[in-house]
Amino acid sequence: xxxxxxxxxAGSGTSHSWLWFVDLFEKAGFHDLVFLDEFLVQNNxxxxxxxxxxxxxxxxxxxxxxxxxGGRNIKSFVEQGGVYxxxxxxxYLPMKSSQKPLDQFNFVDVKITxxxxxxxGAEIQTCKSCAAYGYDFVFHPVRExxxxxxxxxxxxxxxxxxxxxxYGGPGMKAKDPxxxxxxxxxxxxxxxxxxxxxxxxxxxxxxxxxxKVPLKQGCFYLLGPHLEHPKFKxxxxxxxxxxxxxxxxxxxxxxxxxxxTGFSPQDLKDRKEQVSGKKAKELLLSIRRELSxxxxxxxxLEFLPVQWxxxxxxxxxxxxxxxxxxxxxxxxxxxKNKVLILEPGLSDRITTAAGxxxxxxRRIKQQIDGNLDSLKTxxxxxxxxxxxxxxxxxxxxxxxxxxxxxxxxxxxxxxxxFR
Amino acid sequence: MxxxxxxxxxxxxxxxxxVEEEELLESLVEEKIGGIGIAKYLxxxxxxxxxxxxxxxxxxxxxxxxxxxxxxxxxxxxxxxVCHCPVIYxxxxxxxxxxxxxxxxxxxxxxxxxxxxxxxxxxISDASDVWGKDVWESTDELRKFVGDDLLQTMLIGPAxxxxxxxxxxxxxxxxxxxxxxxxxxxGAKNLKGLAFRGMGLIEVAEPEDYVERSLEILKQxxxxxxxxxxxxxxILTALGEEGVSDWIDPVTHRHSAxxxxxxxxxxxxxxxxxxGLLEESKKEEPGVLVSDIxxxxxxxxxxxxxxxxxxxxKACAKYGIDPFAVAQLSGKTTLEEIKDSFDSINxxxxxPGSGLFTPWCPTGPIFNDFNLSGKDEIMAWWERRQAVxxxxxxxxxFSLMCPELxxxxxxxxxxxxxxxxxxxxxxxAVIDDILG
Numbered sequence: 001x002x003x004x005x006x007x008x009x010a011g012s013g014t015s016h017s018w019l020w021f022v023d024l025f026e027k028a029g030f031h032d033l034v035f036l037d038e039f040l041v042q043n044n045x046x047x048x049x050x051x052x053x054x055x056x057x058x059x060x061x062x063x064x065x066x067x068x069x070g071g072r073n074i075k076s077f078v079e080q081g082g083v084y085x086x087x088x089x090x091x092y093l094p095m096k097s098s099q100k101p102l103d104q105f106n107f108v109d110v111k112i113t114x115x116x117x118x119x120x121g122a123e124i125q126t127c128k129s130c131a132a133y134g135y136d137f138v139f140h141p142v143r144e145x146x147x148x149x150x151x152x153x154x155x156x157x158x159x160x161x162x163x164x165x166x167y168g169g170p171g172m173k174a175k176d177p178x179x180x181x182x183x184x185x186x187x188x189x190x191x192x193x194x195x196x197x198x199x200x201x202x203x204x205x206x207x208x209x210x211x212k213v214p215l216k217q218g219c220f221y222l223l224g225p226h227l228e229h230p231k232f233k234x235x236x237x238x239x240x241x242x243x244x245x246x247x248x249x250x251x252x253x254x255x256x257x258x259x260x261t262g263f264s265p266q267d268l269k270d271r272k273e274q275v276s277g278k279k280a281k282e283l284l285l286s287i288r289r290e291l292s293x294x295x296x297x298x299x300x301l302e303f304l305p306v307q308w309x310x311x312x313x314x315x316x317x318x319x320x321x322x323x324x325x326x327x328x329x330x331x332x333x334x335x336k337n338k339v340l341i342l343e344p345g346l347s348d349r350i351t352t353a354a355g356x357x358x359x360x361x362r363r364i365k366q367q368i369d370g371n372l373d374s375l376k377t378x379x380x381x382x383x384x385x386x387x388x389x390x391x392x393x394x395x396x397x398x399x400x401x402x403x404x405x406x407x408x409x410x411x412x413x414x415x416x417x418f419r
Numbered sequence: 420m421x422x423x424x425x426x427x428x429x430x431x432x433x434x435x436x437x438v439e440e441e442e443l444l445e446s447l448v449e450e451k452i453g454g455i456g457i458a459k460y461l462x463x464x465x466x467x468x469x470x471x472x473x474x475x476x477x478x479x480x481x482x483x484x485x486x487x488x489x490x491x492x493x494x495x496x497x498x499x500x501v502c503h504c505p506v507i508y509x510x511x512x513x514x515x516x517x518x519x520x521x522x523x524x525x526x527x528x529x530x531x532x533x534x535x536x537x538x539x540x541x542x543i544s545d546a547s548d549v550w551g552k553d554v555w556e557s558t559d560e561l562r563k564f565v566g567d568d569l570l571q572t573m574l575i576g577p578a579x580x581x582x583x584x585x586x587x588x589x590x591x592x593x594x595x596x597x598x599x600x601x602x603x604x605x606g607a608k609n610l611k612g613l614a615f616r617g618m619g620l621i622e623v624a625e626p627e628d629y630v631e632r633s634l635e636i637l638k639q640x641x642x643x644x645x646x647x648x649x650x651x652x653x654i655l656t657a658l659g660e661e662g663v664s665d666w667i668d669p670v671t672h673r674h675s676a677x678x679x680x681x682x683x684x685x686x687x688x689x690x691x692x693x694x695g696l697l698e699e700s701k702k703e704e705p706g707v708l709v710s711d712i713x714x715x716x717x718x719x720x721x722x723x724x725x726x727x728x729x730x731x732x733k734a735c736a737k738y739g740i741d742p743f744a745v746a747q748l749s750g751k752t753t754l755e756e757i758k759d760s761f762d763s764i765n766x767x768x769x770x771p772g773s774g775l776f777t778p779w780c781p782t783g784p785i786f787n788d789f790n791l792s793g794k795d796e797i798m799a800w801w802e803r804r805q806a807v808x809x810x811x812x813x814x815x816x817f818s819l820m821c822p823e824l825x826x827x828x829x830x831x832x833x834x835x836x837x838x839x840x841x842x843x844x845x846x847x848a849v850i851d852d853i854l855g
Contacts, residue, residue: 285540288538288539288540289537289540289542291538292537292538292539292540292618293537293565295538295618296537296538296565296566296567296570296616296618297565297566297567299567299569299618300566300567300568300569301566361566362564362565362566365566366563366566369563
């Protein structure tokens with residue numbers, strides 16, 4: 001059986017949490033990963049996927065970027081047997097809404113429980129407790145780890161309790177109760193309350209935390225908390241099990257019907273070019289140089305009391321670090337390969353974006369030190385980080401799974417260990 | 420070399436503007452251990468290219484007490500022979516964590532450059548923006564450019580650029596133990612200096628045992644009563660210079676220690692700020708950090724007030740000139756005269772013993788007597804102790820204070836850390852090679 005072909009949306013509007021999915025899938029040995037921006041979704045590059053992941057971020061910005069065509073393509077993808085996994089913002093996206101541009105994504109009949117006409121008073125972290133939703137407010141009663149419990153619709157014989165962090169994701173009420181696979185059970189010692197306990201309980205407890213909504217041959221998995229967060233192994237396993245379960249069935253059905261493209265090293269060799277020797281060494285050195293330069297500035301930025309409100313999301317320098325570390329920690333493995341596999345033009349895209357990020361980070365440090373407005377630079381930096389990380393992961397997964405460097409063997413070994 | 424090492428030697432050819440990396444072979448560590456043992460080997464390997472070798476000790480940057488030091492090995496314009504200058508503060512550690520155990524700089528650049536060493540990357544960068552500027556301005560500019568206030572630098576000032584025999588390589592903003600005129604060598608190579616930053620990790624062969632033994636040794640070290648003292652005034656008092664501590668007290672702001680070093684041997688003097696200030700000063704240049712006990716004493720002895728002595732030390736650090744040589748050789752007795760004398764410093768200072776090590780370090784034990792007696796025995800002990808400190812990367816001033824840091828336990832930790840069998844016989848041979 002081939003690995004499921006998984007597309008991870010990393011385009012405009014997403015925050016860094018899609019990187020957690022990358023970690024999760026790589027650890028599980030799923031290395032046929034595709035990284036998508038809004039243009040690829042609009043061009044229906046998702047049609048051959050088994051799974052589409054839309055993670056956290058700014059739901060309105062994601063919806064705006066994907067647009068009506070992106071929405072149509074996602075719906076069609078699921079109807080034809082695809083599995084949509086939406087976490088946090090990605091969970092809000094397909095819910096019924098009259099708000100523009102979310103009204104282009106009315107795919108599932110699920111209501112948000114953390115929606116209010118009045119803004120409940122936030123006790124701490126006001127900026128992260130609430131976001132306007134038309135004339136209403138989506139409010140976030142708690143952050144950090146919450147306790148979840150599976151329902152009888154997930155497993156009629158036993159209930160499993162586990163925890164996962166909530167960073168603005170929804171509580172959910174499904175039209176059909178059988179769609180609810182897990183509910184919010186309660187809170188943990190690590191839960192941070194942004195409102196009163198009473199409001200938090202009323203909003204979340206016993207409401208849906210993980211919901212599976214079928215749509216023709218496919219389904220939507222909506223995750224309120226970030227089950228993909230790397231520190232929550234049991235929650236991670238929930239996602240992996242879901243992917244295995246759904247794509248095992250889906251591929252058996254659909255492979256024969258639609259002849260979806262399964263991954264093979266030969267395909268990669270056909271589509272992409274091989275780079276080796278001095279050219280490969282120079283590319284990797286260039287990546288190392290700029291990632292290092294960027295990490296060094298970012299380390300310094302983390303000492304500064306600064307945040308940026310981009311769209312409806314609050315960003316801190318630590319989020320820059322998450323992007324950079326996700327690439328940095330994979331660099332050494334990449335450097336061990338004698339042959340790199342990459343699309344034409346990817347090398348230039350990586351080196352240009354990486355160099356530009358260093359320049360912009362140094363610029364923003366000087367702006368902050370000089371008490372100047374740094375918001376525009378922050379927007380540029382996060383855009384560039386998206387471009388760089390998508391490009392880097394294209395290079396990384398193509399190279400590591402090419403079979404040319406014995407990397408596939410290592411990945412498969414990791415996968416077996418994970419299972 | 421897998422453990423206690425970055426596994427890499429960097430060779431920079433300034434003539435060709437090329438950077439090459441060599442693997443640090445385990446066999447070389449088995450033969451030369453590390454620090455100046457290997458730096459001397461590299462110096463001799465590239466001798467025809469007039470090299471400067473910057474290196475770290477085998478234990479540098481670990482949990483072994485006072486494992487703070489690196490070293491510069493080169494041919495001194497002052498002595499005319501190969502000498503070893505310790506790298507102190509947090510800089511020695513940063514060199515190793517920036518991704519290289521040893522850096523060989525050979526040849527001469529056509530135009531001014533600095534070397535930006537970070538996370539295993541070495542860039543030869545244009546220094547035209549900082550050439551001609553003093554050490555403080557250059558350090559600040561590089562930190563601003565790189566965007567990191569923790570950037571560690573090894574730079575020269577106008578003294579090195581102008582070819583003064585007593586030009587010093589300064590560390591960050593401060594004077595260094597360089598009594599050898601290594602700043603002149605940098606200037607002759609059109610090399611403004613090096614900037615280091617690294618977020619690397621060092622692997623240890625037996626990490627749990629290594630940490631456990633380090634902490635046991637640290638516990639023994641902390642039983643020394645001298646650790647109740649702080650600062651360079653107390654060191655001078657222990658060496659018989661009774662009046663210095665009281666003299667600097669009115670301007671003493673704080674004392675600071677090098678990386679993981681139990682004694683705070685550096686003293687910050689506030690010259691233009693209230694020394695009792697408990698928050699970060701808002702003044703751009705509140706004072707100066709002093710590690711050079713003999714330079715401070717020298718300025719006292721020519722009759723300067725403590726504030727003027729501090730200002731003289733600060734001026735030397737900015738200009739990149741050895742403050743001890745200035746105090747000894749300028750013949751001047753006022754601050755302004757001293758500042759004006761930097762370009763005309765001439766004459767000789769005494770480098771003790773075989774001339775390999777810097778008299779920035781007192782030439783005998785501090786706070787403890789190490790059961791030594793007689794001038795010759797003390798000098799032989801001092802030279803061996805300096806060699807051992809710079810092989811393993813131990814802060815050389817602290818090694819003169821602390822009998823618990825023994826050759827035996829340094830070897831033990833080096834073996835635990837590397838999984839190599841490093842014996843007293845090997846160490847003796849390395850020391851013989853260094854001391855000639």
